[in-house]
Amino acid sequence: MENIIQINQLIKRFPIGKGEFTALKGINLTFGTGEFAGLIGPSGSGKTTLLNIIGSLDMPTEGEAIVLGKPISKLSAKESAKLRKESLGFIFQSYNLLQVHTVFENVEFPLLLLDYTTSERKKMVMDALEWVGLTDKVKSKPPQLSGGECQRVAIARAMVKKPSLVLADEPTANLDAANSHNILQTMLNLNRELKTTFIFATHDEKVIGYLKRKIFLKDGLVDHEEWIKK
Amino acid sequence: MPILIVAVGVAMSVFLHAYITGLMNDSIEMNAKLSFGHVKVVTKSFAENISQMPTDLALLETTALKEKLSKEFPEVAWVERIQFGGLIDAPDENGETKSQGPAIGIGIDLLSAPTGRGGETERMGMAKSLVRGRLPENKGEILLSELFSQKLGVNPGDKITLIGSTMNGAMSYYNFFLAGTLSFGVQVMDKGTIVADIEDVRLALDMEDAATEITGFFGSGYFSADLAADVKEKFVSNFPNPENDEYSPVMLSLKDQGSMGQFVDLSNTMGAIITFVFMLAMSLVLWNAGLLGGIRRYGEFGIRLAMGEEKKHVYRTLVYESVMIGIAGSVVGTAFGLFFAWLLQTYGLNLGDSMKGSSMMMPTIIRARITPVDFYIGFLPGIVSTVIGAMLAGVGIYKRKTSQLFKELEA
Numbered sequence: 001m002e003n004i005i006q007i008n009q010l011i012k013r014f015p016i017g018k019g020e021f022t023a024l025k026g027i028n029l030t031f032g033t034g035e036f037a038g039l040i041g042p043s044g045s046g047k048t049t050l051l052n053i054i055g056s057l058d059m060p061t062e063g064e065a066i067v068l069g070k071p072i073s074k075l076s077a078k079e080s081a082k083l084r085k086e087s088l089g090f091i092f093q094s095y096n097l098l099q100v101h102t103v104f105e106n107v108e109f110p111l112l113l114l115d116y117t118t119s120e121r122k123k124m125v126m127d128a129l130e131w132v133g134l135t136d137k138v139k140s141k142p143p144q145l146s147g148g149e150c151q152r153v154a155i156a157r158a159m160v161k162k163p164s165l166v167l168a169d170e171p172t173a174n175l176d177a178a179n180s181h182n183i184l185q186t187m188l189n190l191n192r193e194l195k196t197t198f199i200f201a202t203h204d205e206k207v208i209g210y211l212k213r214k215i216f217l218k219d220g221l222v223d224h225e226e227w228i229k230k
Numbered sequence: 231m232p233i234l235i236v237a238v239g240v241a242m243s244v245f246l247h248a249y250i251t252g253l254m255n256d257s258i259e260m261n262a263k264l265s266f267g268h269v270k271v272v273t274k275s276f277a278e279n280i281s282q283m284p285t286d287l288a289l290l291e292t293t294a295l296k297e298k299l300s301k302e303f304p305e306v307a308w309v310e311r312i313q314f315g316g317l318i319d320a321p322d323e324n325g326e327t328k329s330q331g332p333a334i335g336i337g338i339d340l341l342s343a344p345t346g347r348g349g350e351t352e353r354m355g356m357a358k359s360l361v362r363g364r365l366p367e368n369k370g371e372i373l374l375s376e377l378f379s380q381k382l383g384v385n386p387g388d389k390i391t392l393i394g395s396t397m398n399g400a401m402s403y404y405n406f407f408l409a410g411t412l413s414f415g416v417q418v419m420d421k422g423t424i425v426a427d428i429e430d431v432r433l434a435l436d437m438e439d440a441a442t443e444i445t446g447f448f449g450s451g452y453f454s455a456d457l458a459a460d461v462k463e464k465f466v467s468n469f470p471n472p473e474n475d476e477y478s479p480v481m482l483s484l485k486d487q488g489s490m491g492q493f494v495d496l497s498n499t500m501g502a503i504i505t506f507v508f509m510l511a512m513s514l515v516l517w518n519a520g521l522l523g524g525i526r527r528y529g530e531f532g533i534r535l536a537m538g539e540e541k542k543h544v545y546r547t548l549v550y551e552s553v554m555i556g557i558a559g560s561v562v563g564t565a566f567g568l569f570f571a572w573l574l575q576t577y578g579l580n581l582g583d584s585m586k587g588s589s590m591m592m593p594t595i596i597r598a599r600i601t602p603v604d605f606y607i608g609f610l611p612g613i614v615s616t617v618i619g620a621m622l623a624g625v626g627i628y629k630r631k632t633s634q635l636f637k638e639l640e641a
Binding site: 078086088109 | 529536
């Protein structure tokens with residue numbers, strides 16, 4: 001299995017008043033292609049901070065995170081944007097769909113930043129909506145959808161460009177059990193079919209049950225790991 | 231929604247500017263039409279005693295003078311007028327005095343002047359001002375202000391007598407039939423004004439081919455201090471004024487008469503100040519709306535950045551959008567502002583009841599006036615403020631880390 005993420009002695013500090021808060025205290029991790037892994041831990045354990053750095057939304061204070069061969073700390077803003085645009089997908093706790101746009105437009109949005117023709121975009125959007133079972137909702141707008149449907153749109157948006165890596169921060173936090181399982185099964189299927197790497201930040205037992213690799217964080221450090229053979 | 235906010239702000243700006251312009255101009259034009267003209271020619275002595283309206287100092291050979299003025303200044307509509315004072319006597323059925331009252335009289339060309347531009351009845355708004363009866367159609371007919379007619383107890387069709395003095399100083403008595411009554415919408419005039427055909431007044435006051443003034447009105451229908459100054463300068467060079475000839479014609483512009491100069495200047499200054507203050511306030515409102523609109527979208531920016539859009543591109547699109555919103559809002563707002571201003575310009579707002587007892591010559595019907603400025607004035611707050619607001623809001627995209635924008639999104 002090829003490594004797509006390599007994290008070496010990663011430290012992240014945030015200024016708080018005149019002092020500093022160390023969120024990550026020296027993380028060492030590697031992730032391979034097609035993993036379905038989760039960063040698990042209570043609030044303040046550093047899982048979202050780590051996910052943000054992997055997603056090049058934030059910079060390490062010390063150490064390095066090499067994502068798809070790119071050292072995050074050395075990337076310019078433009079290079080970070082290019083990495084996210086071409087290779088990363090994000091799924092958020094609160095879906096974060098553009099409320100005034102239709103389902104189709106929301107899913108199409110990442111493709112507008114890439115050089116696809118209109119017909120290519122249309123096909124890719126319809127494929128993504130088929131993966132998540134929402135082809136009948138193309139013209140709906142987010143306020144007309146249920147929470148589960150919104151998160152499926154968010155998954156379609158994250159997956160539409162077939163990224164190498166999808167980062168999901170508490171994706172089921174706002175969903176009931178049935179919808180959570182539905183969503184997780186969808187992501188698991190996509191992981192199997194497209195070999196996309198999924199990394200979750202979660203403390204939800206429902207999510208943890210689906211993970212093939214569980215990385216437990218505690219106070220900014222990796223406490224222990226579990227590999228599940230399924 | 232942002233377009234609506236901009237449109238409302240712009241519409242209010244355009245409407246207010248037209249309203250203020252109209253309000254200020256209405257008073258000026260009301261005074262011009264009823265009394266001062268935009269420019270007027272009188273004798274030198276009459277000009278010096280203008281408040282007394284001395285008919286003995288009237289212009290002579292006015293037909294020729296008016297023709298000469300029309301030839302020299304074709305852009306100005308010239309009309310002869312006689313302003314005079316007198317006493318109106320209303321007799322009872324036995325011919326004895328029933329009531330009397332002092333009156334300010336205006337002799338204008340009621341019977342031969344065409345309607346439209348140059349027509350005195352049109353200019354004075356006689357048809358609109360008519361309360362009872364009709365406008366004079368024959369010689370010997372007169373109009374009274376409605377309040378004055380009520381005070382005298384006379385009705386259309388009644389006979390009344392003007393008691394005055396001729397321009398030679400003799401007493402004069404002249405009988406008229408009351409054709410109708412008028413409400414000028416100007417309290418000071420509604421109290422005791424009579425309007426008669428100038429030829430009747432000439433007969434009554436023995437003023438053959440004479441008039442107290444030849445009044446000029448600009449083709450635009452509005453007073454222009456610059457144009458008045460030009461006309462006056464040309465008049466001075468074309469009509470020499472010998473120092474010892476007290477009957478030689480002199481030209482007065484509207485600003486030269488009474489306190490109209492101060493009033494015009496004050497109107498212009500007040501209009502500019504009010505417009506500036508309102509435009510500033512509206513600019514701040516729209517600037518703030520643009521700012522808040524941008525700040526509210528930080529979450530969206532976070533999403534877009536997460537998807538790989540560059541900060542520069544997000545900022546640029548934010549500014550482009552604000553320009554589009556500004557233009558669309560300004561166009562819609564200007565259209566609505568002009569529409570409401572047109573309504574007020576056409577139909578007016580009658581404030582007569584709240585101005586009862588006023589001794590100032592102020593119009594009781596408030597009207598807007600649409601000027602070329604109204605077609606673009608709203609674009610200043612509409613576009614500039616909205617764009618500046620969005621630009622300031624967009625600075626946050628650079629000031630904040632992407633992950634921070636995310637936190638605001640998640641909040």
